[in-house]
Amino acid sequence: MKKKKVFITGATSGLGREIAELCIKQGYEVFATGRNESSLHSLSKLGAKVVKGDLCLKEDIQRICTELPDVDVAIINAGVGAFQYAYDLTDEEIEGMLNTNVRAPIYIVKNLAPKMIDKGSGHFIFIGSQAGKVATKKASVYAASKHAITGFANGLRMELAPYNIKVSTVYPGPIDTPFIDKADSTKSYRNTMGNFLLNSTKVAIEVVRLIERPKREINLPRIMNITSKLYAVAPALVETLGRGFFNKK
Numbered sequence: 470m471k472k473k474k475v476f477i478t479g480a481t482s483g484l485g486r487e488i489a490e491l492c493i494k495q496g497y498e499v500f501a502t503g504r505n506e507s508s509l510h511s512l513s514k515l516g517a518k519v520v521k522g523d524l525c526l527k528e529d530i531q532r533i534c535t536e537l538p539d540v541d542v543a544i545i546n547a548g549v550g551a552f553q554y555a556y557d558l559t560d561e562e563i564e565g566m567l568n569t570n571v572r573a574p575i576y577i578v579k580n581l582a583p584k585m586i587d588k589g590s591g592h593f594i595f596i597g598s599q600a601g602k603v604a605t606k607k608a609s610v611y612a613a614s615k616h617a618i619t620g621f622a623n624g625l626r627m628e629l630a631p632y633n634i635k636v637s638t639v640y641p642g643p644i645d646t647p648f649i650d651k652a653d654s655t656k657s658y659r660n661t662m663g664n665f666l667l668n669s670t671k672v673a674i675e676v677v678r679l680i681e682r683p684k685r686e687i688n689l690p691r692i693m694n695i696t697s698k699l700y701a702v703a704p705a706l707v708e709t710l711g712r713g714f715f716n717k718k
Contacts, residue, residue: 473680476500476540478524478577479547480517481508483646484596487673488544493517495677500540502533503547524573525565534580539588542680543581545574546596550611550652563610570614575621582629591634594679595622599642599688611652626685635683639676642690644669 475492479485481503489512492499499517502524503509509519520536522529524547549569551562578593585591600608601615619638626636643649645666649659659666667689675687 472496472498473541474498474500474538475542475544476537477544477546478502480512481505483648484644484669484672485546487669488546488676489517490515491673491677500537525568527576530573530576531580534577539584542592542594543577544594544676545577547573548596550648552607552653554607555609558610566610566614571617574618578625585634586632589633592683593636594676595638597638597640599640602640637679637683638686640686640688641667641672643667644672
């Protein structure tokens with residue numbers, strides 16, 4: 470079989486790095502992007518083709534997509550968060566979440582989808598968040614950005630279905646990666662949620678499995694599928710039960 474070309478954003482750390490390394494080990498032709506030059510260099514030594522870029526910049530997105538070959542799978546993983554009350558966030562923090570979590574995925578699809586349409590196949594895999602289904606306090610803007618991706622992926626799936634292009638979304642709960650510490654420098658979120666953090670390697674395995682076994686969506690941990698469905702019918706109850714998890718943030 471011809472090995473698939475897999476493009477991964479946010480591949481220089483955390484979950485993206487694990488996804489990239491796992492794809493390389495499984496024999497995929499990996500194209501990785503991120504902002505950390507030394508991490509990109511180490512990925513290139515493992516066999517990935519790398520390109521440095523800042524997804525907050527539209528011109529960087531266009532340049533990266535222009536340099537890519539016709540990829541078979543695009544894993545849109547890059548994301549940032551700032552866990553704080555909406556009225557306490559800086560303008561830079563708000564813009565960072567909207568640019569990286571919402572605008573960048575949309576512009577990447579805008580650039581890559583026509584190529585997939587021309588060849589009649591492709592697959593977009595979005596790394597969403599349970600926050601994109603169930604919002605929590607001190608994560609309202611982050612949740613808004615992930616809700617946006619939920620809506621985008623669901624609409625895009627219908628738009629691209631006639632061209633044999635799959636769209637999958639992964640909805641993990643909090644993952645034990647540096648993302649948590651960057652989002653909350655006080656460490657209180659990690660201290661509160663420590664027993665509930667997902668193992669990043671296990672999440673990466675689930676993501677990479679989608680390449681050969683596409684699904685509409687995956688919720689991690691699996692019980693979160695029940696939680697999101699319960700939220701749809703009894704939102705007040707879920708908000709009341711979940712409030713205690715975030716009081717210490």
